[in-house]
Every structure is written in structure tokens, then in C-alpha cells.
Amino acid sequence: MESNILKRLREWFKKNAATLPWRPADLDAPRDPYAVWISETMLQQTQVATVRDYYIKWMERFPDIETLAKANEEEVFRYWQGLGYYSRARNILKTAKMVSEMHNARCEMPRTRKELEALPGIGAYTAGAILSLAYHQKEAILDGNLVRIFARFYALDFLPTDKASAGKNESCAEAYWKYAREVADSPKAYMHNEALMELGRTVCRSKNPDCANCPLNGGCRAYTEGRTGEFPPKRERTQRDWHGTALVVESADGKLLAVSAGQAFLAGQATLPHFESPRNATAGLPAEAEAYLNADNVVSIKECGSFRHNITVHKIECRVLHVKLSTKASKCVASSGNKIDPRFNATWVKKEATAKKFANSFSLKAIKLAFR
Numbered sequence: 113m114e115s116n117i118l119k120r121l122r123e124w125f126k127k128n129a130a131t132l133p134w135r136p137a138d139l140d141a142p143r144d145p146y147a148v149w150i151s152e153t154m155l156q157q158t159q160v161a162t163v164r165d166y167y168i169k170w171m172e173r174f175p176d177i178e179t180l181a182k183a184n185e186e187e188v189f190r191y192w193q194g195l196g197y198y199s200r201a202r203n204i205l206k207t208a209k210m211v212s213e214m215h216n217a218r219c220e221m222p223r224t225r226k227e228l229e230a231l232p233g234i235g236a237y238t239a240g241a242i243l244s245l246a247y248h249q250k251e252a253i254l255d256g257n258l259v260r261i262f263a264r265f266y267a268l269d270f271l272p273t274d275k276a277s278a279g280k281n282e283s284c285a286e287a288y289w290k291y292a293r294e295v296a297d298s299p300k301a302y303m304h305n306e307a308l309m310e311l312g313r314t315v316c317r318s319k320n321p322d323c324a325n326c327p328l329n330g331g332c333r334a335y336t337e338g339r340t341g342e343f344p345p346k347r348e349r350t351q352r353d354w355h356g357t358a359l360v361v362e363s364a365d366g367k368l369l370a371v372s373a374g375q376a377f378l379a380g381q382a383t384l385p386h387f388e389s390p391r392n393a394t395a396g397l398p399a400e401a402e403a404y405l406n407a408d409n410v411v412s413i414k415e416c417g418s419f420r421h422n423i424t425v426h427k428i429e430c431r432v433l434h435v436k437l438s439t440k441a442s443k444c445v446a447s448s449g450n451k452i453d454p455r456f457n458a459t460w461v462k463k464e465a466t467a468k469k470f471a472n473s474f475s476l477k478a479i480k481l482a483f484r
């Protein structure tokens with residue numbers, strides 16, 4: 113982008129930058145790298161309006177890397193609950209622990225792309241955001257907003273994820289990154305990057321871009337050619353249907369079975385045992401349930417209906433069975449042996465601690481159906 117366009121972009125940003133909890137009033141002030149990392153990670157796949165409250169609560173509880181590094185996964189998930197994509201929360205915690213060990217008491221995010229990208233959950237985008245917004249380095253970023261702007265501004269009929277070459281032996285991703293680096297090749301890279309993210313969110317929106325009020329309209333090909341609806345090119349997102357059953361297994365002493373491995377979804381988190389099953393499943397205890405409990409100990413099986421839920425590309429419809437056992441949690445055994453298969457990493461959760469221990473809406477929806 114030419115310098116006069118970038119100048120207009122900066123002026124637009126200074127007038128229109130929204131007030132956000134992670135954005136200081138002085139737009140030229142270097143940011144706290146920790147705050148950039150947390151806010152940008154939360155903002156991946158999640159709207160600003162949703163992230164706002166999560167971010168404030170998170171920073172009250174975990175104001176810096178050192179505090180976060182001392183937290184446990186269960187608590188971190190609780191503060192993440194509702195944001196989805198829990199692997200992001202898990203990676204944040206892993207990275208905080210690694211940074212705190214690497215840098216001892218200093219607990220500072222690394223200052224090079226190579227070091228940042230070696231940390232769990234930090235990819236090219238987040239690394240670029242930390243380096244440019246916090247350390248004011250001439251580093252590029254590329255997120256969905258910038259992709260949409262570049263596609264329209266340069267009338268690009270391919271996406272960064274396309275496999276085919278964008279020409280001159282250049283991959284499609286590289287073609288986009290080249291434009292991103294061009295924008296960042298300036299002492300004001302931090303402002304260009306942030307202004308473009310904001311512009312993509314508020315002006316160059318997916319639907320109905322507000323081109324008349326866009327600071328880039330003087331150089332935008334899609335706008336001048338009246339083709340904004342053609343860019344970026346459409347690609348169908350493949351949604352996958354998943355139909356299954358979740359078990360709310362309750363022991364005689366009122367504890368619920370939680371597993372954190374060997375499940376279709378939510379690996380590494382305390383969740384309800386669940387498995388794929390047909391829509392017209394027959395009544396009674398499904399054979400798959402016997403991996404988690406001994407059928408001889410079953411006192412009652414209640415059909416609780418089903419709920420819908422989305423996890424990443426999966427469109428889930430899940431039936432819920434509330435299974436009551438005659439034995440106490442400590443005595444519960446799966447039919448396959450004298451304890452539940454260790455690959456499920458099973459634990460028992462007191463009913464009153466449900467909301468705290470099952471920090472994912474998939475399990476909470478099922479539990480709500482079981483005890484309504």
C-alpha cells in the first residue's frame with residue numbers, strides 16, 4: 113500500500129479507534145506483551161463484544177505471566193469457559209509455565225518471532241501481534257480481517273489457504289504475507305497492523321463494507337471496479353454432523369463420572385463420557401457405556417432428551433442418558449476389569465462441584481438436561 117494511503121489509515125484509526133480494555137488511550141504507547149498475547153488469543157474465532165468481559169475477568173485473576181504460570185488447568189478452563197476452542201486455554205497455560213521457567217523471575221514474553229513461534233499456541237499471527245504492538249518491531253500480522261482487506265484492495269481471487277500457486281512460484285499464503293510485510297515495513301507497523309484489524313472489523317466487513325467511509329478507498333481495486341462482493345473468493349466451510357450419546361453416570365454417593373481422555377471432543381478436559389451413536393438408538397444401556405460402568409451395578413437409566421452444540425466444525429446433536437449406580441464412586445468398576453480403563457483418565461466429581469469441574473458447555477448442557 114502506498115504511503116499516502118497508509119497515512120490516511122493512521123489518521124482514520126486515531127479518530128475511530130474503539131475504546132477496548134486491552135487498548136491504551138495513547139495509541140502510540142507500547143503495550144504490555146502479556147496483555148497483547150491474551151487478548152489476541154481470546155480474539156481468535158471470538159467477537160470483540162464477547163471477549164471484552166472475559167478479558168477483564170482474566171486480567172483481574174491472572175494479571176501477569178507469573179501469576180498465570182502458578183495456576184492449574186482447571187481454574188484456567190473456568191475463566192475460559194464459554195469462549196470455546198479450549199486448546200487455546202491449555203496452550204496459554206503451557207506457554208506461561210514455559211516462559212516463567214525460561215526467564216526465571218523476569219517472566220517476559222520473548223522478543224523474536226522464532227522464540228515466540230516455538231511456544232505452544234503462538235503462531236505467526238500472534239507472534240506478529242506481540243512483536244509489533246508490544247515491542248514496536250516491524251513485524252507483520254495476517255488474520256481474517258487483513259485477508260479480507262488485502263483480497264479486496266488488490267483484487268486477489270485466491271485465499272491464503274488455497275493449495276495452488278499464486279504465480280511466480282509463490283504460494284497463496286506467501287502472496288498475502290508479502291502484502292502484510294509491506295504494510296509492516298514502517299516504524300508505525302504497530303499502528304498499521306492494529307488499524308487494519310479495526311478497519312476489517314468495523315468498515316471492511318464481510319457483508320456490506322462501508323467503502324464510502326474507508327480510508328483505503330482511493331487505492332482499493334474491488335471498490336473502484338465495483339466488485340467488492342467478489343472478494344475474498346468464497347470457499348465452503350465443511351460442517352460435519354456428529355450424532356452421539358453423553359452419559360451422566362451417578363454413583364450411589366452422588367458423584368458424577370468425568371473423563372478427560374479417549375473422547376471424541378474436549379481432549380484433556382473433564383467431560384462426560386460420550387460416543388457416537390445412531391439417531392434411532394434403542395432404549396436401554398448402549399454397549400459402548402460398558403467401557404465406563406459395570407452394567408450389573410445399574411439401578412436406573414433415564415432418557416433425558418438431547419441437545420445441540422457446536423465444537424469447531426462439528427455440528428453436534430447429543431442424546432443424554434442419566435445412569436444411576438448402586439455402588440459408591442470408590443467401588444465403581446467398568447465391566448472390563450476392576451477399574452475404568454485408564455486411557456479414559458476417569459475421576460469422580462461431587463454433584464455440587466459440577467460447574468467448577470466440568471468447565472465446558474458440552475458437559476454442562478448434558479448435566480442440566482439430566483437434573484432438570
Ligand code: SF4
Pocket residue numbers: 261264265315316317321322323324326327328329332333334335340
Ligand atoms: S474500499 Fe471498501 S472494499 Fe476496499 S478496503 Fe475499503 S471497505 Fe474494503
